Structure formats: structure tokens, C-alpha cells
Amino acid sequence: RGVAMNVLGNGLISAKHYEDALTVQEAELSMLRRVGAPEHSILVAQTNLSTTYARIGRHEQALQMSRDVYSGELKLYGEEHGRTVVAACNYATSLVGLERFEEAKSLLRKMIPVAQRILGDSHDHTLSMRSIYANALYQDTCATLDDLSEAVTTFEDTARIARRVLGGAHPSTVNMERALQHARAALRAREAEAVRVADRAAAGALQRDLYALRRRFELACEAGTVQVAERDALQRDLDAIQRRLEVR
Template identity: 35%
Template sequence: MILTNCAACAAPLGLSLGKKCGRCSTRYCGPECQVQHWKEGGHDQLCKPIKKAGGAEQYNANKKYTEAVAVAAEKCAEDVKGQTCYICTQALHWKTKEGLVRGCSCRGTAGFVHVSCLAEQAKILLAEGEENNLGFKAMNERWGRWEKCSLCEQLHHGVVRGALGWACWKTYLGRPERDPIRINAMTQLGNGLTALDHHDDALSVREVELATMRRLGTPEEVTIMTKANIAHSYECLGRYEETLALRREVYAQAVAFKHPTDQIIIYANNLAVSLKRAERYEEAKCFLRERIAEGFDRTLGANHISVIKLRWNYAGAFCDDDKASRDDVVKAVATFEELFSTTQRLLGKFHPTTKSAKAYLESGRSKLARFDAQS
């Protein structure tokens, strides 16, 4: 995570409080902790290596990245046997000696790669874009290489997403605080930590990101995605009332500021999930009916993952609601069967979205079976 705590006692320091080591910039809440850390915490041995790496933040990011790559390679080891990287064509990375991973929607013999190769590819593409003064759209597409597979165009997930989050942050953290790329790298780190289920750390990163943007005077409409990410961290940590309140705000602001359609649908789905969790099923159904009626399937296509999620959230509201009729549940199960087939075809059976669709289907079938058992 981003370093906002005392290195000795872990007291929160925010972004500006406390004292820094004059050599390596490691942060402390005061001189007492700094002295203790030097004498008893091992900082006397680490100070020079930390300075050599570029400071405490860079040293921490480099270390976390190396650990995340090792975890990702170990997690994917069984799946990648006998394969080679589609970027460098080697099985073992020539420099880092890391193993292969695959964490997208590629199937068969496609999509095997080293995290280092993915990171280097993304770094080069972005640097070329900056050098040639490419426009926003082109730069945004190149930035996508930090999170999407260049072969299947689907988001990386799990341990691979986590490793790429640290790769992105360690690459750009040294840029000026106002640099949008540095702020975007913070977003990628938060997303990566979430993919690793490190939700406390993800929330810490996202709160730092929002605080930084506000301190720099970023317009409120630009902070919407960061607030949406904070709401997701709240949800993962079980802070459901805060999640619902923030998601209402995010959706309303996204509509008011006319954000892109695909983003608005994501925020709508998130709000619907929170409404269902709060057992506000009628409100959730009404809200989702209105969104489906807006015809997003014609705008983005029926196979767009957010459009699919709108439909399964709507069906899920009937399966979760104890007051739903058997006919409603029958229709919901039929919807789940269709959507599970679609996600499996588009993303493969091992993708998290496909697994989520399968869980919805099984839940619906279970509720239908309970209806039949009572009749």
C-alpha cells in the first residue's frame, strides 16, 4: 500500500504529518520512533538500500511487486506448463527468471505471458504516446495495456491483476503529484489490491488518491470513479450502509455530469447490488427495470458485460426476495441460464464473471426447488 503510517509504530500520518529520515525518506511520527527504528527495527541496515532504490515509497513498491509476481507465477504454475510467453517467446524470463502467468479470458494455447513483459509492453506504449503527443483517446487505449490483455481484450484478474497493479505504481510513483499518470497508477494499485482481496490496503490507497485529487483542486466530476472504488472497498469490508449512501451519490453525479454510458451502467449495477443487500428489493427492481428500458443493449450491444449484469441483477432481485412468486423465479432462472451460457462463451468457464453467473444460476435453481418442495 502507499506509505502513510509510521514505519516504527504504524501510527497513521496521512499525507503530510510526521518526520522523515533525512537519507531515505522513511516516515515516522516523531524522533523517538525514528531512533528506535534505527537501533532496534533494522533501519540501520536498510537505510542505504532504500535510498539507492529511490526512497521509501519506491523501495516498498519494488519489494511488493517482486512478491506479487512470485505469487502470481506460483498460482499459475500448473496451467502454464510447457508454454512460452507470447511477448518474449521464452518460458523463463531472461532477466527476472520469473515463470509464466495467464489471468485473462484467453483459452487454448493463447495468453501465456510474464508479468514483467506485460509491464514493459505497457510502459513502452505509453512512453511512445507521450513522446508523439497523442490525443486522449489514443493515450487511453495505450493505458489500457496496464489492465487488459492485448489478445482477448478482457481485463486481467486475480493474482495477475494484483501484480500489474504494483508494476504500474512502481513505474510511475516518482512522477510529480499533479501528473495524471501518477494518479491513474494509484487507481491501478487500488484495483490490484482489490483483486488480491487486500481490501484494507486497497481502501487506504483509494482514500489517499481521493485526498490527493481534492487537495489539487480536481473537479468533482473527475473524482466520481475514485469514490466508486472507495464504495467497493467499503462493501468488501462489510461497511454496507456507507456503501449504499456513496453509491447513490456516485450514480446521481455520473448521470448529472453525463459520464460515458458504459461507466453509468457500472455505477447502476453497483447501486442495484447495494439495494439488494439492504433488502430493498422493490426499489432495486424498479431501478433496474428503468435502466434496462433505456436500451443500453442497443447502445453497447447485448454481449457487453455491464449490460449482462444489469439483466442478472434484475433477475437476482426476484431470487433474493422472499416475497417473489414462483412464476417470477421461473423467469429469473431462465434468464440466468441464458446469461451463464453467454458469459461462458465470451469469457471462458474459469473467468470470475462466469463463476459469478454460475453462482446466480445455482441460487435461482435452489429457490425454485424450494418452491416445488412446498407444493
């Protein structure tokens, strides 16, 4: 019966009848738990259910389910296992989708080295995890320049590997290269903003210098203690600062 429900659920997914598939998958999971099915079978059913939740926009439930799957795979297989890596990848995807970037980055910083160690740098799961990490870096509104730069570097590396391993037309490669362009645009915008902030700060400092120098010049002239050479030097300094402000 469980096999039949799984086949039916997959068929409904293929036909894009997601709500109907959800009903079947929830019933399948309930049945597996009721009959005491092996833990790995329950985790597979939960993974399918999490994907369907995401497809119909129930992202909080998808996140909860993907978290349960990751926890279950970790307990059943340990950290250094391909199934745990896949579960971590799915969990991180859910976190990024809900803009819980810090949690996603924390998870991925722990699991990316594991994926690299047991699967290798060119494995599609490793590439996916690194791409999700780069997305978490650049999509965060609190991202620093260093974060954005790291995102660009990561996408450049993953896209290069994906082109070599998967080919330029592969959907994963196309998605990475598209994300790379977005990350580069975000980095350029942040760099331009940093320049504007620095310019405003420098202009403010020049304004303060100009005010202080002008006041010193006025006081010296009023007191009649300024020498002609000193007065001319002060005037040249005033003119120089004024020109720098005008250029800005």
C-alpha cells in the same frame, strides 16, 4: 500528488491491506475536492472508495457512495453512457447486498434496456446487470412464483450468452451457472409449497363436502323420508369422498 496517492491506494488494495488503502483513498478524495479537481476524477475516486468500503464490510457507506457516483455519472454523462451503466450496476449490487430488492429491481428495470441498447446483449456489463436483477428476484423472501420463474429464465439466458462470449471457465460464467442452480432450487421449493397449499385447500373442501353430505344423510334417515335408492346413492357419495380424503 493525486497520481501518487492513487498508485499507493491501488498497491495497498492489491496487497489486500484494505484498511490502509481506505485511509489513502479517503485522503485522496478529500484532496481532489479541496483543489477543485474535475468531476470525473472525483467520481473515479468515489468509485474506488465504495469498492473498498464493501470489501471491509461497511456496506451502508458503500451504498451511499455508489448512489452518489450513479447520480454524478447520470448528471455528467446522461443515462445512455457506458460510465452511467457501470455506476448503475455497482449501485444495484450494493442494494442487493443490503437486501433492498425493490429498489434494485426498479433501478435495473430502467437501466437494463439502456445497457442492451448502447452496449448490446452480449456485453459483460449488460450480462452483469441482468444477473444482478435475477439475484434480486430470487433472493427476495417475498418473491412470487412468477418472480422465481423469471429469475431462472434470466439466468438461463445470461449463462448461455456468457458461455458463448466468455467461455465456460470464465468466473462470470461460473457464477451465473451457480446462481442458476440456486434459483432453480428456490423455484422447485416454491412450486412444491404451492402444491402442498393447494392440496390442503382441496382437502379442506372435501372435508366440508363430507360433513354436509353426512348431515344430509343422517337427517333424511331420521325423518324416514329417504328412499332406498337415494340412501344408497348418498352412501356411495360418502364413501367416494372418504376414499379421496384417504388418498390425500
